[in-house]
């Protein structure tokens with residue numbers, strides 16, 4: 001088993017008065033895919049957004065508890081969220097490329113973080129990011145055309161390339177395939193098994209099959225609580241909790 | 254089976270009735286606009302023309318050898334006293350007139366600045382002045398209105414400003430081919446004047462332009478920054494709610510109140526110069542600001558949150574996410590709002606009256622610190638004058654004002670079309 005990359009302890013999240021997560025503790029391992037499943041509204045996205053502190057953006061949201069990455073508390077006052085998010089990339093449910101060229105979409109992150117020193121450096125980052133996202137061959141002739149002109153699946157891979165461009169260690173994916181057809185989904189799943197060699201990946205998904213195919217560990221959430229977390233094989237063949245059993249067999253959800 | 258039931262027939266009928274109401278409403282609006290435009294156009298277009306009368310000027314009576322004018326500077330020519338000479342040149346149209354009173358009436362068919370016009374001709378053509386030149390002088394307003402057919406000739410003489418004998422002179426000149434009807438360039442370049450035939454809108458066009466530029470320089474950056482801060486950065490609490498409500502209130506404040514504010518504070522407390530485009534611009538900025546802020550906030554709100562999240566997720570600071578991604582996308586909307594605000598400011602009159610931009614200004618302003626009129630105030634000023642010449646100039650000024658407003662609104666529409674982003 002790989003070493004622990006992310007460790008969440010006793011996480012409570014509140015939206016105003018409403019509590020969305022209750023005492024969630026979970027470890028996620030380096031260079032593996034961890035899947036988060038559970039019925040709609042159970043707090044998967046909320047949990048995911050704790051890991052790159054995107055919840056900070058929401059005024060009414062407050063997070064209690066402790067999340068550490070490589071042993072560093074990411075909610076510590078000395079941590080700058082901007083550098084945290086440089087190491088923890090995120091891909092959203094709906095592809096959200098900037099309404100700019102493909103090139104600019106990817107060059108943006110490296111540019112603001114000062115990662116590339118020259119135009120050739122930047123060109124190289126754009127190319128390798130696109131290659132890692134398995135998109136380069138499809139778009140190499142139109143790097144300067146708008147990213148919003150790509151197909152949905154291509155846009156999502158563009159967003160993955162954008163996340164990769166700043167050399168993160170962790171990539172968070174919130175239902176990255178929910179807006180895609182099966183072929184585009186298969187491409188992204190293949191991509192994930194490629195990417196996990198280099199990155200730690202946490203993926204929220206509504207598809208049991210997808211979780212089974214891509215992940216090594218799976219956590220099951222229900223009504224804001226983490227019900228069970230174990231290896232994906234165990235969760236799907238021999239879950240320890242009745243609710244998990246009911247959910248994966250489709251008896252509720 | 255698919256026959257219309259009684260109920261459906263009733264619904265269809267009421268739909269038809271509804272459409273008729275709508276079309277009637279639209280027709281009414283269109284007819285009113287059309288009548289307005291026709292009315293203004295028909296009474297205003299003649300202001301763009303003026304009547305001129307040719308006289309023969311014997312410049313050799315000023316200097317025997319007319320080639321010497323070429324050596325004189327413009328200043329020197331301007332200093333020449335050509336008053337009596339000019340009069341004599343006019344008298345030469347009708348050498349038989351002896352009576353002093355009749356001579357005076359002859360002079361009066363010309364505009365009062367005939368001496369200057371004779372000088373200006375000299376200055377313009379000083380390189381090769383012939384002994385005798387034909388110079389076209391501006392006719393007086395009375396003659397101009399007769400030429401334009403605005404002046405009833407059949408009124409009894411006592412009730413006319415123009416006398417029978419003047420009409421006689423005019424008819425003779427007309428028959429001799431000395432009367433020419435030309436495009437009135439000075440109307441577009443000169444300032445106001447006590448003589449209707451000499452009054453121009455140049456001063457108010459420049460005044461309006463300087464005012465609008467002042468408004469743009471002041472209210473665009475302030476408006477955009479305020480909107481961006483309120484929409485993107487400010488936490489929503491009592492204080493920001495209070496500001497928000499008051500910005501909306503500001504948009505509803507009658508414009509004359511801003512004029513009072515300008516009078517009370519900008520003129521009396523800060524002591525900025527009265528009647529100037531600078532002060533006018535400051536006052537109108539107060540009016541334009543809420544329009545810009547509200548429009549900009551609306552277009553910031555229309556930028557999908559996913560764009561902000563995308564930028565934040567790669568580690569952009571809040572300011573970078575906003576300035577690099579959100580603001581550029583909101584810019585077309587902000588610009589449209591700004592232009593609409595400027596168009597409102599361009600047509601605004603009441604606040605300008607209070608800060609003294611209603612003064613009679615002859616000179617075309619050359620900086621925002623010069624006293625100046627503006628187009629809507631010029632309309633207001635001339636609309637109060639009785640002379641027929643001012644009546645047509647009022648309408649012509651309205652035409653220009655409407656023209657500028659239509660141009661601005663067109664620009665707003667074009668910007669919106671061109672930069673509209675589809676998500």
Ligand SMILES: Nc1ncnc2c1ncn2[C@@H]1O[C@H](COP(=O)(O)OP(=O)(O)OP(=O)(O)O)[C@@H](O)[C@H]1O
Nearest residue numbers: 015020038039040041042043044045046047058060
């Ligand atoms: N911005 C917000 N403001 C208030 N409440 C929120 C907000 N975002 C989420 N919630 C609430 O928090 C709870 C968890 O939401 P979350 O989005 O994490 O669910 P989820 O598991 O991702 O659901 P789904 O599968 O539908 O995406 C829900 O009850 C939701 O109503």
Ligand SMILES: [Mg+2]
Nearest residue numbers: 044045046174
């Ligand atoms: Mg979700």
